[in-house]
Amino acid sequence: MKATSPILRRRLLALTLAAACVGSVYAAAPTVAPASKPDVVADHIDTSVKPGDDFFEFANGAWLKSHPIPAEESQWGIGQVVQDELYAKLRKISENAAADKSAKPGSDEQKVGDFWTIAMDQPLADKLGITPLKEELSRIDAVHDVNSTLDEAFALQQIGVGLFFDFALSQDEKQSDVMAVHLWQGGLGLPERDYYFNQEKGVAKVRTAYVGHLQRVFHLLGKSDAEAAASAKQVMAFETALAKVSRPLADLRDPEKNYNKMAPADLTSTYTPSIAWNTRLAGWKLPASTVIVGQPEFFKGLQALLSKTPAPVLRDYMRVHLVDAYASYLSQDFDNERFSFYGTTLNGQAEQKPRWKRALRAENQALGMILGRIYVKDYFSEAAKQRYNTMVEAVRTAYAERIDKLDWMSPATKAKAHEKLEAVTKKVGYPDKWKDYSKLTIGRTSYAQNMMNAARWEFDDTVAKFGKPVDRSEWEMTPQTYNAYYNPSNNEIVLPAAQFIIPGFTDDQIDDAVVYGYVAASTIGHEITHGFDDEGRQYDAKGNLKDWWTKEDAERFKQRADVMVKQFNAYEPLPGLHINGKASLGENIADFGGIMIGLDAFKKTEQYKKGEKIAGYTPLQRFFLGYALGWLSQEREQQLRTGLLADVHAPAKWRVNGPLSNVPDFYQAFDVKQGQPMWRPEDQRVKIW
Template sequence: MKLLAVSLRRLALAGAIAGGVLGMGASTAFADTAATARPDVVAANVDASVNPGDDFFSYANGAWLKAHPIPASEANWGIGRAVQDDLYAKLRKISEDAAAQKDAAAGSDTQKIGDFWATAMDEALAERNGLTPLKAQLAQIDAVKDAASALDVAFALQPLGVGAFFDFGVFQDEKASEVMAVHAVQGGLGLPERDYYFNTEAGVAKVRAAYVVHLANVLQLLGADAKSAAAQAQKVMAFETALAKVSRKLEDLRDPEKNYNKMAPAEFTQKYTPAIAWTDRLRGWKLDAPYVIVGQPEFFAGLQARLKGTPAPVLRDYLRVQLVDAYAGALNKAIDDESFSFYGKVLRGQKEQRPRWKRTLDAENRAMGMILGRIFVAEYFPDSAKQRYNAAVEAIRSAYGERMAKLDWMSAATKAKAREKLAAVTKKVGYPDKWKDYSTLTVGRASYADNVMNARRWAWNDMLSKFGKPVDRGEWDMTPQTYNAYYNPSNNEIVLPAAQFAIPGFADGDIDDAVVYGYAAASTIGHEITHGFDDEGRQFDAKGNLADWWTADDARKFNERAQAMVRQFDAYEPLPGLRINGKASLGENIADYGGILIGLDAFKKTEQYKRGEKIAGYTPVQRFFLGYALSWIFAERDEALRQSLLSDVHAPPKWRVNGPLSNIGDFHEAFGVKPGQAMYRAEADRVRIW
């Protein structure tokens, strides 16, 4: 819900910084430093049977993907998942060691980690508890007799991480980034995104049918007979479909101006939701808010109509499924298995459940990730690595500034504002300077679901506590052990967690600058900085406010150039009948494209580029592009691919390689790409933005 241009980085590379540019040095947190012979970091992955001009992704990564098929327990697999396995092993040891300490002080990090781990791993306890941890909430739902009482329950469930009917949050006002504001946005759907309810592609239709079966199965597990459950499920599906119909499409959620509708709580009630007295509801959460930023007013008007016209029994069933699905992984085996049967097997294509200990670590990271993170970086990520990557950001920032200065389509006035914003980008590398305080989080050994509920309630209270206070611009929205990165436009910041700088089996010294620049500098650092200047990020100024700092003519030129990229990606059809949504994925595609150009500019200043010597048969520039492709080694099952095409603003990895590279002349030259090949784009057809 928070407006973050997050890049789905599957992995990132450990590199060192010397003299302000990326170089080679000591090993980082996860590198295997054993002095054993290893294959070349990029050449070993190449499938020479594929012509790079036909499909560079398969050429660069094909050998690795053939040698690493997707495990039965996974919906996707790539080098990033191998990084995750390495992280799992380290975090598991931290958790098991904590659980083994019988004398851990009450309220200490060790006690909280140990008790969460021990309780989540106790399957017998989960069986004995059954639905007992949700007894109070289910009783509230049983008492629903009309729309008003259904809303009472929905508001009570929000602090427990159950987004029934809509979603809600307190975060920065997009037009006043120094203010924490109340936001209300569309939500309440059990399927990943609104188009799942309407798309006619055969695979999507099967998912819809399976979802109705899932609804019926959950209702049976809650006590309904098979015939009644089947009828009830159809009515719940009809209710959700009506909500989906009034929800905005994925691409429309990326327009920050259209999704910014500021109004007083009383006005929100009067104009859109007479059934919800927003002033009173917000005060119930101790939020005396002068205004609410409503993301999609028409959704709330539609919700009002559906609440008025839906019988209480349907609302009760909807709320029951919303609650149980939100806690399924922390409940007994029958419910957990049913949730996996739909959300894992049908929706994601997994053949079997992932091991319980891995799922426990995922839950533990969600519940108290910064506690684990503090221990993690102390043991595995030295301060020197943080400083190296701080310097890497500056190398990329400098290259971007030089590229901006040379643009022939942007006016001097807009360039001046762009340089101001670029200079103001805050870098957060490795881990926070100040750690989050979890002292009020209660964790015990009564039940797994209780611990999850306590963690969600703690997170909710932590969010609400920010209202009316100065914005904490030092806060992180990802843990250090997350192999991902993001750009936050409201803070004008890039955030690069420690785990991102990891690749299994290689120390920093094993990897040459060419690969490092393609792999880390281009696909991560350059990518995230470019988000500040993509179709969405460019609408925020240097201070993180949604404000127009472009001349009208420059904005027109940018949009014309961006539209060429929309058309390019709209033409890709990863699954028969399902194309990439070029408009929804535009920001990520621009960031990929810009990151490559900036990373290449920076690489051309290195000694390796100037020497021009081959390594493992590849020139420095070829190795740069192979390094970029390395960052997207990733395969996914058709089911997972279908989900990403419908609900993700990122193009699938293969097209994040082939798509932007086809627009770059240096790539054509490096690999001899010729007319008639799939990777070839005539100069007149190439996207030219940055």
């Protein structure tokens, strides 16, 4: 998985699991003799489906049919099973901390224990109601013009309420050893700008439901029915205008077009006369001489909206965004209203997850690295860390050999590709240096107050990096995060400890074929390939946005990538809604590249060379079944719709069938014939890495 931009850092959940060395690392699987266990992949197969017709359903169908989506979930698959296992471990850590009466004030144990205790106290949250937000709501009440609007908007940004625009302090894309201020389009309540315009009937229903949600929030805040209806309509109109000046999702993946460096004073004079950026940034203790603006036209549009929008509408816009940001930590009426729209309408969940799971989700957000430090001590070994470090090197070697064999890339570009590949840093398991949370105050005043304290601490921690050397050892994910990522500015792959969980099996019960499909292909190879996808390839070995391709090679790459765009554009998971081939191109290239590289590495193993069947399947077949296992998932129509409009990842089914339809060894392994849905003429297959 990869961020769509340096400002958003959208690490959306990806079911890219790693599957080896689990039993010796995690005490998760029951003690069962290997012979008595179902096969790790064969047990999931639906033999009524032909592999060449729909490999995803063939590989995963039996499991999906016998495991319907629970009412509290918007999707269900191996990722959620792993997540439940993680929750059980983290709950134990939290409950132990809460029970520890000897924890010293300010210690990790005190912070975890107090956070857990107060997060689980529903009666207290109900008693407090909206009180934890009273101070901020009072400041919003005092807003009377554009300047006072901006005073409060900049203050709310510090507690995680993204009003009008998004802000981040991250590496300068063209000078990766310098931390830079980034300003990006934002401020919307719906997941993505196209939600405000797409005419598909399901999206239209979401728009209507969103206005209803806004109206109910205003009613909870004390407005009459008529006042709430009017406010909701006006906020929706404001956000629609904001969406209109925002770039579409696919256009946010062009790093050059989204890199516009200028002095803050020039941003003010040219685009936003109402926002004195030098003064505003100084208020955040950011005396920046330059800022990197993602979408200058958005800020010009924002200026026009600020100038013509009445103060009461701006107040209502800020109120509803503040409440939505903190509703999950307030009384049940606010919590239920937020869930009704964002949980049920957008994602199809029939009911809320139990409070303890929601508390853990918030605790991970607020105290992630504190929990992570305890988690890896209890559940992740140094031996496991070393094993996956070794696996990364095996995949790196296979990638280098594949680069050498490319017939479309010139020697000059190959040399640069090798330089970048060799420079890729691997981070496995957990950080070598842990974050210092000593300045974070966690108490028992209120759940929302703890979340505000955590958000403010994170903001201050981020701002404190300005003017200092880039800390390339820092992690953007906690060890207990079920995910992985590639960071182009650091030219690194990051594989958290929790990524190496597969429930129900120990390492000696999983053969190399499945491990290579499940780990080397869908995780390690995938993340390394992000350094060479349509966006990542534009960064050099040092993480700088710098063209290292010959003009001819770049054109050949684009021609090959365009084949993949066309393929995915043709997929229509819901009537009238296709996959966005351009927006999802980076992930699709990474999936395809990961498979090809993982397969190359697997072909060096003894299991592949021997060719012996296990559970009736050859090593090559089991490799592809292992890859499909990593995407074992089904989702509700509402979440599928949300993903198609707002996610740069294709849905799980097409992350299997899409790339595999381009892999020659897949055709051989399952005897895919012309006329079957997954068959493509050879001259229409993607051939990149």
